Amino acid sequence: MSASPTDASPxxxxxxxxxxxxxxxxxxxxxxxxxxxxxxxxxxxxNLMMPDMRGFAGGLSYELLFTDPVFxxxxxNTLLLxxxxxxxxxxxxxALALLxxxxxxxxxxxxxxxxxxFFVMPVVTGLIWKYMLLDPVYxxxxxxxxxxxxxxxxxxxxxxxxxxVMMISWEWTPFALLILLTGLQSLPEDQLEAVRLDGANRxxxxxxxxxxxxxxxxYVVIMLExxxxxxxxxxxxxxxxxxxxxxxTNLPYYIYLSAFFQYDIGLSSAAAxxxxxxxxxxxIFLIRFVxxxxxxxxxx
Amino acid sequence: MAIVELKNxxxxxxxxxxxxxAEHANAVEDFNLTTKDGEFVVLVGPSGCGKSTTxxxxxxxxxxTAGEIRIxxxxxxxxxxxxxxxxxxxxxxxxxPHMSVYHNMAFALELKKTPKEEVKQRVQEAARILDIEHxxxxxxxxxxxxxxxxxxxxxxxxxxxxxxxxxxPLSNLDARLRVGxxxxxxxxxxxxxxxxxxxxxxxxxxMTMGQRIVVMRDGRIQQVDTPYNLYERPVNRFVxxxxxxxxxxxxxADHHGDGLGGQGFSCPLGPRLQAALGEGxxxxxxxxxxxxxxxxxxxxxxGRGRLEGVIEVIEPLGPVTMVQVRVGDTLVTxxxxxxxxxxxxxxxxxxxxxxxxHLFDIESDQALGLEPDSAASSTQATA
Numbered sequence: 202m203s204a205s206p207t208d209a210s211p212x213x214x215x216x217x218x219x220x221x222x223x224x225x226x227x228x229x230x231x232x233x234x235x236x237x238x239x240x241x242x243x244x245x246x247x248n249l250m251m252p253d254m255r256g257f258a259g260g261l262s263y264e265l266l267f268t269d270p271v272f273x274x275x276x277x278n279t280l281l282l283x284x285x286x287x288x289x290x291x292x293x294x295x296a297l298a299l300l301x302x303x304x305x306x307x308x309x310x311x312x313x314x315x316x317x318x319f320f321v322m323p324v325v326t327g328l329i330w331k332y333m334l335l336d337p338v339y340x341x342x343x344x345x346x347x348x349x350x351x352x353x354x355x356x357x358x359x360x361x362x363x364x365x366v367m368m369i370s371w372e373w374t375p376f377a378l379l380i381l382l383t384g385l386q387s388l389p390e391d392q393l394e395a396v397r398l399d400g401a402n403r404x405x406x407x408x409x410x411x412x413x414x415x416x417x418x419x420y421v422v423i424m425l426e427x428x429x430x431x432x433x434x435x436x437x438x439x440x441x442x443x444x445x446x447x448x449x450t451n452l453p454y455y456i457y458l459s460a461f462f463q464y465d466i467g468l469s470s471a472a473a474x475x476x477x478x479x480x481x482x483x484x485i486f487l488i489r490f491v492x493x494x495x496x497x498x499x500x501x
Numbered sequence: 502m503a504i505v506e507l508k509n510x511x512x513x514x515x516x517x518x519x520x521x522x523a524e525h526a527n528a529v530e531d532f533n534l535t536t537k538d539g540e541f542v543v544l545v546g547p548s549g550c551g552k553s554t555t556x557x558x559x560x561x562x563x564x565x566t567a568g569e570i571r572i573x574x575x576x577x578x579x580x581x582x583x584x585x586x587x588x589x590x591x592x593x594x595x596x597x598p599h600m601s602v603y604h605n606m607a608f609a610l611e612l613k614k615t616p617k618e619e620v621k622q623r624v625q626e627a628a629r630i631l632d633i634e635h636x637x638x639x640x641x642x643x644x645x646x647x648x649x650x651x652x653x654x655x656x657x658x659x660x661x662x663x664x665x666x667x668x669x670p671l672s673n674l675d676a677r678l679r680v681g682x683x684x685x686x687x688x689x690x691x692x693x694x695x696x697x698x699x700x701x702x703x704x705x706x707x708m709t710m711g712q713r714i715v716v717m718r719d720g721r722i723q724q725v726d727t728p729y730n731l732y733e734r735p736v737n738r739f740v741x742x743x744x745x746x747x748x749x750x751x752x753x754a755d756h757h758g759d760g761l762g763g764q765g766f767s768c769p770l771g772p773r774l775q776a777a778l779g780e781g782x783x784x785x786x787x788x789x790x791x792x793x794x795x796x797x798x799x800x801x802x803x804g805r806g807r808l809e810g811v812i813e814v815i816e817p818l819g820p821v822t823m824v825q826v827r828v829g830d831t832l833v834t835x836x837x838x839x840x841x842x843x844x845x846x847x848x849x850x851x852x853x854x855x856x857x858x859h860l861f862d863i864e865s866d867q868a869l870g871l872e873p874d875s876a877a878s879s880t881q882a883t884a
Contacts, residue, residue, distance in 0.1 A: 391595035394562050399609035399660070400583040409608070413599040 236477070242470035249464035262471035272472060274447040275455035279479070282366060282451055283430040287423060289370040294377025294422070295415075299407075301378070302385045319375035327439025330368045331357065335440075361441050361448040368436045373429070377422050384418035385411070424487035431480055452476045503573045503663035503696050505536045505559065510568035512554050512720075528554045529720045532568070536713075539694040541687075543711030545701055546743070551720040552700045556666050559698060561585050572663060588657035589666040592673065594649045596641040602628075602652050603637040606659045627658040630689070647678045654689070665690075665697040671706065683709055704744050708732070716740050738788060738866035741859055747793050747823060750833045752808075753863070754789040761789055764829035766808035768855055777860050777870020787869065790859035793823070796835035796851045805852045808833065812847050824849065 246258035266272050301312050321329070334341050335356040343353030356364045388411065396410050434453040437443060443450035443458065450458070456476065460469035510532040529551040536542055544552040557563040559570060561582035569576050577585055588609075596605050603624055604611075610620045628634045631651045641649055650670065657665055667686070671679045687710050690697055701707055707714050708728045716723040716731065716739075724736045735741035741749045754761040754768065756778060761768045768789060770778070778784060796808075810826035810833065817839070824835045826849050835851055843849055860869040 389593065389595065391591045391593050392597065394560075394582075395589070395591060395595040395656075396597070396608075397562070397582045398560060398585075398587060398589050399656075400612045402583065405612060410597065413597075416599070 239470045239473050239477075242466050243474050245467050245470075247466040249466060258467055262465075262467040265468055266471045266475065269468075271447050271450065272455060272475075275450045275452050275472075276475075276479075278362065278447070278449065279431060279451040281362065282369070282433060283427055285366045286369045286373065286430045286433075287426055289366065290373045290377045290426060291419065291422060293370070293374045294381050295419075297374065297378045298381035298385055299411075301382055316375040316379060318372050319379070321372065323372065323433075323435035324439045326368055326372050327436040330364070330371070330436075331440045335364055357441055358445055361445060365433075365437055365441065365449050368440070369430065369433055372436070373426060377426065380418055380422050381415060384415045388414045420490055424483065424490065427483045428480060428487070431476070431483065452479065504538050505534075505664060505696060505698075506569075506571040506574075507532050507534045507555075507559070508569050508571070509533060510555070510558060510565045510570060512551070512558060512563060513566040527720050529558070529565075532722060534715060534722070534725060536696055539696055541690050541697045541699065541710060541712045543699045543701060543707040543714045544717060545704060545707035545711075545714055546717035546723075548702055549719075550717040552702075552715075552717050553668055554720075555717075556589075556668055556698055556700050559664070560587055560589050560666055586660075586663045587666060588660045588662040588664075589668065590653045590657050590670045592669040594641075594653040594673075596649060596652055596656070598641055600640075601637065602633065602639050602641070602644070602655075605641065605652055606656045609656070609660045623659050623661075624655075627655045630658065630692075631655050646674055647682070650674060650678075650682060654686070658689070658693070662695065665695050667697065667699045669701055670699075672701070672703075679706075686710065705746065708744065716743060718743075734868070734871055735859065736868050736871065738790070738861045738868075741790050741861070741868070745792060747834045747836070749790045749792050749859070750796075750831070751861075752789045752791070752828065752831055752833070753786065755786045756784065761787070765810050766806070766828055768806035768853075768858060769804060771855050773870060774855060774858070774860060780869050784863070786863050788861035788863060788866070790861060791833075791853050792857070793834040793836040795853050795857040796833070796837070797853065798835075798837050798841075798849070799852045804855075806855050806858065807850060807852050809848060809850045812843055812845050812849050815841070815843070815845060826851070 243262050244258060244260070245255060246261065247255050297315060301308065301315065305311075318326070332339065337343050337353050337355045340353075340356075342356065346353045354360070392410055392414075393406060396406050401409065432453055433451060434457065437449050437451065437454050438457075441449040443454045452472065453476065456469045456472045459465050459472060463469075510529065511527065512529040513527050532551075532555055534542070544555060546552050554563060558565045561577065561580065565578060569578055571577065572585065572587075597608065600608065606624045606627060607620045610623065615623075624637070625634070628637055631654060633648065633651045633655060636644060636648060636652070641652065644652065650673075653670065670686075671682050674682060683706060686699075699706075699710060708731075711728060713725060714728055714731055715725045718739055724731060724740045726734075731740060731744045735744060738751065742751070752763060752766055754763050754766070760770055761774070761778075766789075768774075778787065791806075799805075808826075808828050810828035812824055813827050813832065814823075814825040816823040816825075820839055821836050822839055822841050824837055824841070824843070826833045826835060833851075835849075861867060862869060
């Protein structure tokens, strides 16, 4: 970083602002325009069934939104979904990463297989789970249940949110696994040896050396996954369609419903602004962490 | 404090396809050594000679595939590293990066649930000995190489273990710091009296620090002896060339009549050399080993060995000057006086005392004419 443009003498300073302008402009158009339009629509009385009857609605959409019990259900579902999926993917990902960090026969193949769910498209994931695994008649799970003499479970109707959590976790555990595994592989072997000689057992070794080493990596996994889980949509769309009732309606799905089932652009825009606020609460932590890391890195 | 015994210890790696060749399958072979209580033993040898592997076997980080390792009489082959009561200083220091210096040092004691007061007192004591009291709150990241080295030592010291293991602890320090720490570790050992194994590839470190030195090569012990004996009575050509800087010169000499000689050199045979040459049958040739410091620039004198050659390199070091002379097809190094009136290309005649030369068998490289006492103290190398 010795030759950054700002280090140059004033006379020869590179035209930083002008060079950055195109990308900044692009970002502005790309992000600010849709956001501004959403914000604008959220204050409009605008229903696609009656596109001619548009007008300023003030805070009506927000009033409707906050008094709509479905919105609060959706918000709760979103938070539940994010929290449980995070818990499952991080714990399972860490366990698998520890496993795959050891050497055993067939590790390469096992690792590839363990990572493959990540490369399946979300809609396909939904369909695989809906028809091949969870289906009460043809599904693998019900076959297993029947073959050990138990009544098959009607997953999608009896435990809809749990089913969605399983799908999303199945899809995202490989992501946590991948990142945590790279973290584990960057742990110097001699630190483990030192701690073993210092008298630590396996658990203490994990608790005092491995976990602190993974600290930053864990933070990144949690933050990135929260952002992704907030926007889960395809899995729900392909399986439960937000039901039964509102059991699996999360915020993105609520926005979708109000826009394309109620045709209420004003309401869905207001909900979208709510989602943006929620996403930003998560993003603040992420950005603060990344910035903190960059600072720490430059001090080193 | 402890007596460490290694009996016929060996380490054999299953040669994996695609990895190193079969010739590296035996990392250590037939290692026998018994330390005295509180002894400072240095393992020295070129890289890949098995010295680090041996140390890691003592630590329990590697399993010996044959033989047994005993600490105070107890076979530790199946004892976990954490239960061996051994502290190790790593070449990379291996400090815990997220812990302060204090916690790095206190960690082992805290794992053993030592009372807080005692932990504090022991860490303070070790920090005082190593002069790192002012660094206790810092993270390893904020320390210099030399300071990290001290913390690594302190971490081992605090535990008051039975055995210290040090794996090239000074090799990451700059030359000046290394000399200082060398003396400091020696002083520390004298003060604590803990049995210590020290691995290095630097023969100067070995000579200055070790009470006893184990010279290894290709997984085998070449000689186990005191620094003085290693220098004076090396058991083979490898040890002779490895110990001492600059290295001993070797000339292939033919035995004719009452002397040894070859192109550009000659050496009269006294009774000692005569007997050595006759050892195990008469031989017509041998290796003649002369240390650079035993070559002198003197006028003709009877009863001395002589060699003569063209000067190729002159290296003034200050107190002495190193001169490399082409004798036959061998380059001979001589350590001469500081002020020399010679130039590259000159022909230089040098003399040496026949009592100071070493003879080695031309085939086996084993030393000839070793006095019985040194032959006894050296181990299998001659077997």
